[in-house]
């Protein structure tokens with residue numbers, strides 16, 4: 001069991017202490033990573049293809065435990081939780097998977113609404129919200145189509161709607177703008193920023209899209225050789241900060 005450091009990060013929404021990950025005998029993918037993200041923070045994760053970004057995110061959304069070290073979420077070390085407690089914690093996390101993971105037999109609307117159904121909410125209570133969310137991400141006309149009839153970018157937007165529909169405490173997104181054009185990428189980024197600003201959702205986004213990252217004034221964590229380093233944010237011309245909030249310059253709607 002890792003000895004947790006009693007320090008300023010005790011209140012972190014996400015905390016990694018000396019985390020390592022190896023899948024097999026071929027070597028460590030992650031080597032002794034420490035990370036603390038405050039509740040309500042907004043961060044990016046970058047790194048070359050194969051650096052281990054998706055692997056790191058998998059640890060954060062509790063898809064697998066680290067090989068050594070401790071992953072703590074919402075102030076609780078996860079290695080000590082029961083299965084039920086882990087399930088309850090997973091319900092507080094919205095995940096945008098790199099490969100979308102939509103259910104093929106459900107429509108876009110049904111996919112996006114699924115987490116609410118699983119929570120036992122009644123459709124009459126959420127239908128309008130889900131429809132509005134899908135319209136906002138540009139799927140107003142296509143929400144009753146099945147994933148196989150949607151483009152990659154449309155499927156990605158369904159996956160994003162599904163991840164944010166529950167208004168999670170923690171949003172983890174793996175390349176969430178990888179399949180859309182720059183304009184839609186900026187729009188989706190605004191959705192994440194809104195969630196972060198209005199609801200205090202802690203957001204971490206893995207992305208290769210440096211153009212998009214530069215538009216948002218937020219810390220960037222760079223993964224290389226199994227190690228994580230925080231790089232100085234490099235605000236672009238359009239980034240600005242108001243109070244604690246983060247903004248991206250909005251195009252006129």
Ligand SMILES: Nc1ncnc2c1ncn2[C@@H]1O[C@H](COP(=O)(O)OP(=O)(O)OP(=O)(O)O)[C@@H](O)[C@H]1O
Pocket residue numbers: 023024029047048049050051052053054055056098
């Ligand atoms: N389930 C697995 N079993 C064995 N090795 C794996 C597994 N998943 C990932 N890897 C290996 O771990 C390394 C990191 O992969 P990962 O997908 O985390 O990188 P990434 O930074 O997200 O890459 P990309 O930007 O291309 O998505 C790669 O060498 C990959 O082959």
